[in-house]
Amino acid sequence: MNRNIQSVYVMWWRIMIRMIRAKGRLLGTMVQPLFFMVAFGLGLRGVGGSQLNFILPGIIAMSAIMSSVMAGIGVIWDREFGFLKEVLVAPVSRVSVIIGRAAGAITTTIVQSIWLGFIAIIMGAEIQLAGVIPALIFLILTSTLAVGIGLSFGSIIDDFENFQIVQNIIIMPMTFLSTAFISVEFAPSWLALIVKLNPFSYGIDGMRHFLTGAGSFNPALDLLVISVCAALSIIASAWFFERIEI
């Protein structure tokens, strides 16, 4: 048991160390979403009234999903460079390895999101400070769902190109066809239906609800759907990771 806890910790620790050392990439994750914020948040300012309050949580959520899914690249990366073998022959449960990896990716995402939150406030978003903690919980659940999807595909796929295809045909649509950028109240009904079928919508809606008070669904429903889906995705990733053969 002790060994499995160590395993969770050491997987997490490794991701942290690597993140801190990869200065360029760290800078990239922090800077790139800013362009979206400026373009969507400020560039379209005149279009609608509370545009900024709606769009900024959406951009934070989008960035969170994108960076969380990258956890899957980590598995492919380790497979490519052989390090995965070191982990697979260790006498620890593979579930603990997955949890450690997920924890690492979620931590990275939280750091990025808090940073973007600050920028959002500076740009003029009206964020309810009391809602920050519950919003963080929704952020973590949303990130967990994305990490689970990323790790599942990372365990099945063994090259970078195919993972990019997954990002383009599964993650991108799931990000954009969600409450991140689409309001279910104003969207055509077919589009609203797609948005409602997308589990990410509930995590993002929960975040928005607590950050700006402008949610579309019942927050209890949000919590239920995103929690269940996050748990399922992590279980799926553990299942796929368990079955890796090299």
Next chain:
Amino acid sequence: MQVKNLKKTYKGGITAIDDVSFNIQKGEIFGFLGPNGAGKTTTIKILTTLLRPTSGQAIVAGYDISKNSNKVRENIGIVFQEPALDDRLTGKENLDFHARLYGMNKAERKQRISEVLELVGLTQRADSLVKTYSGGMQRRLELARGLMHKPTVLFLDEPTLGLDVQTRRKIWDYILRVKDTENMTILLTTHYMEEAEKVCERIAIIDAGKILKIGTTAELIGTSCGTVLEVKTADKIKNISGVKQIKKNGERVDLVVKDEKQTTKIVKELMNNYDIIELNIRKASLEDVFVQMTGKSIREEKPQKMRARIPRGHGR
């Protein structure tokens, strides 16, 4: 270690190993000798629980690889054929990562890390990132890591592939020293003949997924060939009685003599009937045995090129 009728068929019907059986005594150094693609690495992957066998059983370090894989994992150490280090971590961090996965506490980790670093001569470079290490240093670090948790069985898959002679000798010195002090069982694969001859107590010759023969170097050589005459001549040598095999070897021709006692007789016959430019008599080596058994040479292949590095920025 007991291996019985191990078989692995990959999806698509390719059989990598077929009916592989052997036993290894505790404390023994056992070698797998065969060309690339013979099934050496597949066998190691199965025995180290990385692959599931299609059929057959194996007991490693006293535990069944299928039923008790976690116990097997606890008791084995592995140096993989291809590098398996995290090159963005330092040498020490790689070892610490490993030690934690094997459940070592802080005091044990500290002591053991400095011990193994000392053993492979990397103490000075312990805090440098692994990507700044040379190939030989990386190999030594992997060996150190494989020894960290004091495994009872050590797997070495081509531990010296692609290294220069000096480094190879050094690595073998380490391995033999450690083996004696910690009484480990070692299973290694190699296609460097001299290494296999020098280091292994027993050798299994493997080709195309099957074990052809198992024995000590002396046994293997003794049963199939005795002496080799390397002859350089402009003439075409015809069959001579007592010569088991004639094969071209560059400019020369190798005559394999099965019974050493016939050497003199055959040399005389050569001298009488052919115009000899050069004649060299030597004891048969494993290489000759290998050629005898498989009909092909196990040339010292160049190390495979590492797969091209993917540009950075792709992920963690």
